Structure formats: C-alpha cells, structure tokens
Amino acid sequence: MNTTVTFTELEHLINNLAGTNGSALRDYVELDPTSPVIKLRIKPEVAVEGLPPGYDVDQRLNEALQDLLLVNPQGDTAQIPEEGDDPANLVLLPGDALDTPKSLDAIRVLVEGDSWCRLPEIPGIFLLPRLFPKAIGTQLQHRPGLEVKNIAHWGDTLGQIYQRKEYLTVIDSFQPQYFLLSAGGNDLQVNLRNIVHPYHPSRAVNDYLNPAGHNLLVWIRDTYAALIREVLARKPDVKILVYGYDYPKPTEESQYIGQHLTAKHIPEERMRGILSPMMDLLNQRIQEAAAQFPQVTFINCRGLTQDGYWFDDMHPNTAGYTRIVDAFVAGIR
Structure with a gap:
C-alpha cells in the first residue's frame, strides 16, 4: 500500500x-x-x-542513525538489548549520552570502520524479525575500563574512510591511546562480481580471485599503510589494532555475498571453500601493511565465529561479535 x-x-x-x-x-x-x-x-x-x-x-537517514545507540534503560545504567527484550521498552540515545565518569586510568579507544564495528540501531521488529547485532565498536562502548569513541559507518569502504579522514579530526580532539580500524571488506564486497572467476569444476578453490581482485587486495594493503602513516603522523604514540574479519557464511540466495557468487554459477556447497582463500589473502595483505609499523598489532580473528554465530552471510550475530571483541580487548589490555 x-x-x-x-x-x-x-x-x-x-x-x-x-x-x-x-x-x-x-x-x-x-x-x-x-x-x-x-x-x-x-x-x-x-x-x-x-x-x-x-x-x-x-x-x-543513515547519517542521522550513525550516532545513536539502542539501549535497554535499567535504573541508572543502559544495558545492551537482548533478543528477548520488548522493543517497545528500548530507547535510542546519542552515543555521548552513555558516557559515564571515567576513572583516570580508563583507556581511550577510537574505533573507525564499517558495519563490523557499527550496525543500525533500530529495534529489529521494525525492520527485521530480530535485532541487528551489537557490532565490535558498539560492544566496546559497554566494556568497563574503556572510554570509546566509535566513528564507524555501516556500509563504508576503506576508500571512503581514507577520503573522508574523519579519524584525523577525532584524534586531535579525543587523543586516543588505541586506534582500531575495520576496513576493506566492503571494497571487496561491492566489486565481488568483477573480481571472481566464473565457476568451473576443474578450477582450484584457491584460484578464483582474478587479476583485478589481486590488484584490489594490493590497493587495500597500500591504503591501509597510507592511512596508518597519517594516524601516526598525527599521534605518534597511539597504538593501532587491525584485523581481517572472519570467514563469511554465504548461501545461494543470501544478499551480501551469496547472490553474487550464484551469479558466477558457483554452487552453494563450494562457496565457503572458495571464499576462505580470498579471506586469507585479505588478512595477509592487511598483515603486510601492519608489519611496516611497530605501533600496529594485527589481531587474527579467523575461526572465532563458527556456525551458529552468524546473523547473515556477511555479519556475525551479537555472540559472534563478542568473541571478536574479546580478542581486541586482549590486545588492548
């Protein structure tokens, strides 16, 4: 209607x-x-x-929602909503409104990235049958001992992040001790149909990335390195954490990955096996960028989110993200 x-x-x-x-x-x-x-x-x-x-x-619409967090107000605290919570009782609040007085030893963390660090904060009943997961940056904002500024934008590519350079302005004002970067996945995603060979039964699973795909991964590595140089030039003592996501879980009709592989005539039962080497290469390129700087730590998150820990074909669920957050917190501590 x-x-x-x-x-x-x-x-x-x-x-x-x-x-x-x-x-x-x-x-x-x-x-x-x-x-x-x-x-x-x-x-x-x-x-x-x-x-x-x-x-x-x-x-x-997307910009307006970027700075809002969905919470379940409980007394003087704001809790991360859970699947069983009544959406009518949940409230959208500006991220800064959740700031509580921090101890002098609270660790300041700046989060920049994509949907793995922030997803839309509207009760799922109004958009989906379930709540969007609480992604890495959002969960870090609720972790004790951390003062977190999350400037991640769902849907952002590494190219957009590097061009916008919002992180430089926030570094000046926030003076983080740690800078967490999540980027590159959407650069692959928006180009997926152009960087993958069509299916052929005799093609090895580690040979589906075409020359354009390999060139894109090199660009991701070089852009990571350029972005890191900018960050360190602005704040030489900041510690930087990077990673390369986890292995996605596509299906034949899934929106973000599966449908594009289906268009390449790749059978559903071969999709994960074909994607895993690509994710390994992405991790390798990001790791190569990180290795150029002693201030940068690469966090290997592959294998942390097994079946049952995924929301859709490209994003873990909240429990899956919690496993990744734990890995980052260990890197911070």
Whole structure:
C-alpha cells in the first residue's frame, strides 16, 4: 500500500529519534534489499512530498542513525538489548549520552570502520524479525575500563574512510591511546562480481580471485599503510589494532555475498571453500601493511565465529561479535 509523507514531516521524525524506540519510522524505512552493503532506505512505496531537488533522503537517514545507540534503560545504567527484550521498552540515545565518569586510568579507544564495528540501531521488529547485532565498536562502548569513541559507518569502504579522514579530526580532539580500524571488506564486497572467476569444476578453490581482485587486495594493503602513516603522523604514540574479519557464511540466495557468487554459477556447497582463500589473502595483505609499523598489532580473528554465530552471510550475530571483541580487548589490555 502506498504511503505519503511530507519532507518536513519525515525530517522531523528523523531529527527526533533520540529518546524514542524508532517506531515512528516503521512505515517508512526498510533495510535496502538491493544494496551490496548494509544500508537503510525509504521504502519504494513511500512518496515524499516536497523533497528538495538532489536531496538524498536515504543518506540523511543513515547519517542521522550513525550516532545513536539502542539501549535497554535499567535504573541508572543502559544495558545492551537482548533478543528477548520488548522493543517497545528500548530507547535510542546519542552515543555521548552513555558516557559515564571515567576513572583516570580508563583507556581511550577510537574505533573507525564499517558495519563490523557499527550496525543500525533500530529495534529489529521494525525492520527485521530480530535485532541487528551489537557490532565490535558498539560492544566496546559497554566494556568497563574503556572510554570509546566509535566513528564507524555501516556500509563504508576503506576508500571512503581514507577520503573522508574523519579519524584525523577525532584524534586531535579525543587523543586516543588505541586506534582500531575495520576496513576493506566492503571494497571487496561491492566489486565481488568483477573480481571472481566464473565457476568451473576443474578450477582450484584457491584460484578464483582474478587479476583485478589481486590488484584490489594490493590497493587495500597500500591504503591501509597510507592511512596508518597519517594516524601516526598525527599521534605518534597511539597504538593501532587491525584485523581481517572472519570467514563469511554465504548461501545461494543470501544478499551480501551469496547472490553474487550464484551469479558466477558457483554452487552453494563450494562457496565457503572458495571464499576462505580470498579471506586469507585479505588478512595477509592487511598483515603486510601492519608489519611496516611497530605501533600496529594485527589481531587474527579467523575461526572465532563458527556456525551458529552468524546473523547473515556477511555479519556475525551479537555472540559472534563478542568473541571478536574479546580478542581486541586482549590486545588492548
């Protein structure tokens, strides 16, 4: 059924999400089923009257939600929501509103990255049958002894992060002791159909990345190194943590990875075996960048999230992310 909303009304809803559970957007917003990366959009059946020419309302929506955390208020504390929580009782709050007085020895951590560090914070009942997982950066914000600034944007590529350079501004103001970077996965994802050979029964599973894919991995390594140099030039004593994700779990029709491999005629039962060597190469290139700097530690997260710890084909569930967060906390401590 078609729905009409004025631009003024929609902007008011988007600008006033803090302090609500986001239910005001339930008739207008959905997870974009056509996007190769995590992205929210206004539903196609929603007509926005008075939309200014050239105005990207989807971009505005995603930007507005970047700084909001979904919490379950309990007394004087704000807890990470769990699957059984009533969405009506959950509240969106600005990330800074969760800041509590920190002890003098609290460790300051700046998190930059993609959807593995932050996912949309709207109760899942309004967008999906379940809550979005609490990703790495979001969980770190709830860990004791850490003062965390999370500037990750779901859907971001390494190229976008490096071009925007938000991390440099925040380093100046926040003065982190640790800088955590999660990037490169979306650069592969948005190019997946262009970097993978079509399926052939005689092709070895470690030979599906074509020359364009190998070149992209080299670019990821070199861009990591360039970004790290910028960070260290701005704050030479900061310690940097990087990783290369975990092995994804695609299926034939899954949105983020599986459908693209299906388009290459790769059978579902071969997908994981073909992707694993690519993820190993990604980890190797990121590790090569990290090895250039004594201030950088590479955290190997491969194999931490087995079956049962995944939300979709590209993202672990909250329990899966917790395993990865534990690995990062061990690197910080």
